[in-house]
Amino acid sequence: MSAAPTTDGRDARTAWLLTAPALMLFVGVLVIPLAMTVMLSFHDWGQYKGIEPVFILKNWHEVATDPYFAEMFWRTARIALLTTLITAVLGAPEAYILNRMSGRWKSFFLLVILGPLLISVVARTLGWALLFGGNNGLVNKLLMSLGLIGSPLSFMFTETGVVIALAHVMMPFMVLSVWAALQRVDPQIENAALSLGAGPLTIIRRIVLPQIMPGVLSGAIIVFSLSASAFATPAIIGGRRLKVAATLAYDEFLNTLNWPLGAAVAVLLLVALVLIVVGSNALIERRYAEVFR
Amino acid sequence: MSFLELDRVAKQFGTQTVVDDFSLTVGKGEFVSFLGPSGCGKTTTLQMIAGFLDPSRGAIRLEGRDLTVVQPAKRGLGIVFQSYALFPHMTAAENVAFGLEMRRVPRSECRERVRATLAMVGLAGYEERYPRRMSGGQQQRVALARALVIRPSVLLLDEPLSNLDAKLREEMQIELRQIQRNLGTTTILVTHDQNEAMSLSDRIVVMSQGRIEQIGTPQETYERPASAFVSQFLGKTNDFAATIDRTATPGRLIAGSWSAPAPAGLAGPVTISIRPERIGFGDAGLAAKIVTRIFQGNHWLFQCESECGSMIVIRQNDGQKQPAEGEAVRLAWRPEDMSLRRTGDAA
Ligand SMILES: Nc1ncnc2c1ncn2[C@@H]1O[C@H](COP(=O)(O)OP(=O)(O)O)[C@@H](O)[C@H]1O
Numbered sequence: 352m353s354a355a356p357t358t359d360g361r362d363a364r365t366a367w368l369l370t371a372p373a374l375m376l377f378v379g380v381l382v383i384p385l386a387m388t389v390m391l392s393f394h395d396w397g398q399y400k401g402i403e404p405v406f407i408l409k410n411w412h413e414v415a416t417d418p419y420f421a422e423m424f425w426r427t428a429r430i431a432l433l434t435t436l437i438t439a440v441l442g443a444p445e446a447y448i449l450n451r452m453s454g455r456w457k458s459f460f461l462l463v464i465l466g467p468l469l470i471s472v473v474a475r476t477l478g479w480a481l482l483f484g485g486n487n488g489l490v491n492k493l494l495m496s497l498g499l500i501g502s503p504l505s506f507m508f509t510e511t512g513v514v515i516a517l518a519h520v521m522m523p524f525m526v527l528s529v530w531a532a533l534q535r536v537d538p539q540i541e542n543a544a545l546s547l548g549a550g551p552l553t554i555i556r557r558i559v560l561p562q563i564m565p566g567v568l569s570g571a572i573i574v575f576s577l578s579a580s581a582f583a584t585p586a587i588i589g590g591r592r593l594k595v596a597a598t599l600a601y602d603e604f605l606n607t608l609n610w611p612l613g614a615a616v617a618v619l620l621l622v623a624l625v626l627i628v629v630g631s632n633a634l635i636e637r638r639y640a641e642v643f644r
Numbered sequence: 645m646s647f648l649e650l651d652r653v654a655k656q657f658g659t660q661t662v663v664d665d666f667s668l669t670v671g672k673g674e675f676v677s678f679l680g681p682s683g684c685g686k687t688t689t690l691q692m693i694a695g696f697l698d699p700s701r702g703a704i705r706l707e708g709r710d711l712t713v714v715q716p717a718k719r720g721l722g723i724v725f726q727s728y729a730l731f732p733h734m735t736a737a738e739n740v741a742f743g744l745e746m747r748r749v750p751r752s753e754c755r756e757r758v759r760a761t762l763a764m765v766g767l768a769g770y771e772e773r774y775p776r777r778m779s780g781g782q783q784q785r786v787a788l789a790r791a792l793v794i795r796p797s798v799l800l801l802d803e804p805l806s807n808l809d810a811k812l813r814e815e816m817q818i819e820l821r822q823i824q825r826n827l828g829t830t831t832i833l834v835t836h837d838q839n840e841a842m843s844l845s846d847r848i849v850v851m852s853q854g855r856i857e858q859i860g861t862p863q864e865t866y867e868r869p870a871s872a873f874v875s876q877f878l879g880k881t882n883d884f885a886a887t888i889d890r891t892a893t894p895g896r897l898i899a900g901s902w903s904a905p906a907p908a909g910l911a912g913p914v915t916i917s918i919r920p921e922r923i924g925f926g927d928a929g930l931a932a933k934i935v936t937r938i939f940q941g942n943h944w945l946f947q948c949e950s951e952c953g954s955m956i957v958i959r960q961n962d963g964q965k966q967p968a969e970g971e972a973v974r975l976a977w978r979p980e981d982m983s984l985r986r987t988g989d990a991a
């Protein structure tokens with residue numbers, strides 16, 4: 352405010368100077384590797400010649416035309432979408448119930464819900480494998496010994512299994528996001544609707560849900576992008592038999608050693624995600640701008 | 645006469661009694677205020693009438709029927725919340741229409757009533773606005789319209805004006821009173837602002853720590869406060885010690901160099917309570933010195949140091965010459981303007 356015009360130049364220099372460390376880190380660990388990955392995706396690769404630094408569209412052509420890749424990407428999208436749906440359908444009511452609990456229980460259950468974030472994804476996913484992994488899975492053993500099922504439930508290496516395990520891993524993000532939206536809801540608003548003659552279902556549908564919808568949607572964006580790029584859970588539950596985009600890129604890099612093709616897969620995943628996230632975010636902002644800003 | 649009746653209502657949260665022994669009858673069309681400091685149980689009482697809280701003891705009756713067994717959604721009361729609690733995802737018209745929709749009022753009648761009610765609160769033309777795009781005063785009017793459109797049997801207002809600035813608050817007070825008079829809706833207002841309670845209500849219920857201190861018209865509660873709490877909470881007051889001397893006949897009530905014939909019944913040390921505007925400067929009376937003199941437009945406020953401790957005096961700005969700061973004065977008042985309590989009596 353009080354800065355005279357003559358000091359503007361110095362102010363700008365100070366600003367650059369102050370942000371320089373963060374900027375250098377950002378460029379060093381994100382921009383440069385990303386640019387290199389993009390370049391890599393245009394290089395050539397052969398079994399015996401290795402990587403050749405040329406500019407060709409071979410990898411992109413392969414990714415675009417080979418139905419194998421299309422299947423991987425559709426599966427990734429399907430899994431991410433289903434996971435998002437499940438977390439939304441279960442997480443939104445979970446956050447709502449949590450929000451209505453009284454003091455002590457609220458903090459206890461908040462801890463229960465957020466606690467898993469402190470445990471490694473790998474450990475949590477391995478838990479599922481222990482419960483459902485083939486004939487030796489605990490739950491499968493129990494159900495079979497009770498005679499409820501004849502053969503073990505198939506969980507490992509199935510899309511259902513990956514979706515369930517992912518939904519479990521992603522749930523805290525959805526609950527937190529809806530929870531944040533609920534904090535902005537007037538605590539008297541349900542009483543207001545009640546006094547006007549609304550029943551409990553009407554209150555949820557017409558008063559609460561529309562107000563927490565932005566929270567559900569931003570939670571959905573987070574869960575979708577994290578699920579679509581998730582690696583550990585699909586790698587453990589899906590394994591080699593059920594690949595998704597992230598595990599595919601990993602395999603190209605580390606097993607086939609076809610780095611350029613892996614780079615193309617990774618870049619495509621990144622671009623698709625950025626487009627989806629930015630697009631839906633813009634849609635949400637436009638939809639709710641009038642009401643919530 | 646009694647339209648809404650609260651009969652020895654009490655509310656406990658755990659071991660804490662928040663409202664106790666609350667009895668009140670409200671006549672049809674009456675405007676009653678619950679007045680008391682923050683935390684004295686006003687909102688709790690209002691929420692028990694609304695049905696958001698169940699009384700621990702006592703009964704609430706509307707037109708003779710037990711109200712506590714009726715679901716809050718079926719009570720048909722209009723409520724304006726302190727935070728307004730408007731539905732942010734609905735326009736002003738949609739907010740107001742909500743209660744009518746719940747009552748399955750036909751579409752065309754609904755539209756007409758919404759329009760008329762918004763016009764009544766001075767919001768014609770604001771139908772399509774969202775609450776976020778409205779000022780505090782406008783939001784408050786939407787909340788009022790939303791509560792009134794369902795033609796409630798009782799209108800409950802929980803500190804509806806406390807979020808508005810002083811000037812707007814005064815305007816809304818006048819408007820609220822006019823609307824209430826025109827519609828004849830029985831109204832209960834919760835407030836901690838004594839001016840608001842006095843300028844709006846037919847009767848005031850003064851509350852302290854969950855109990856009723858006094859029920860009366862604004863004038864009654866101001867001029868004949870039933871307790872020290874009421875006299876101090878409703879406007880400014882001077883409380884000071886005096887004695888009744890029965891050795892002489894007739895007995896005298898003495899405060900410093902001021903004295904008057906003693907009233908019957910009391911003896912020994914007493915407390916005099918007198919409003920600052922009832923004290924005048926005279927030739928005889930309590931000796932005092934003006935400490936500060938504050939000009940407040942239509943009146944002067946004097947802070948005095950007297951024989952009986954510090955006192956405040958308010959004089960109309962009627963063009964008379966007023967004493968200056970540091971000047972020695974005599975304070976006098978008519979015995980019928982003061983109230984007397986035996987010293988040590990709380991009430
Ligand atoms: N749900 C509750 N649980 C426990 N104590 C409460 C609850 N609601 C209100 N209280 C207590 O009851 C007292 C009266 O509250 P309230 O009726 O809101 O006062 P007011 O509206 O007069 O400011 C306060 O001391 C408050 O802490």
Ligand SMILES: [Mg+2]
Nearest residue numbers: 686687688803
């Ligand atoms: Mg209150």
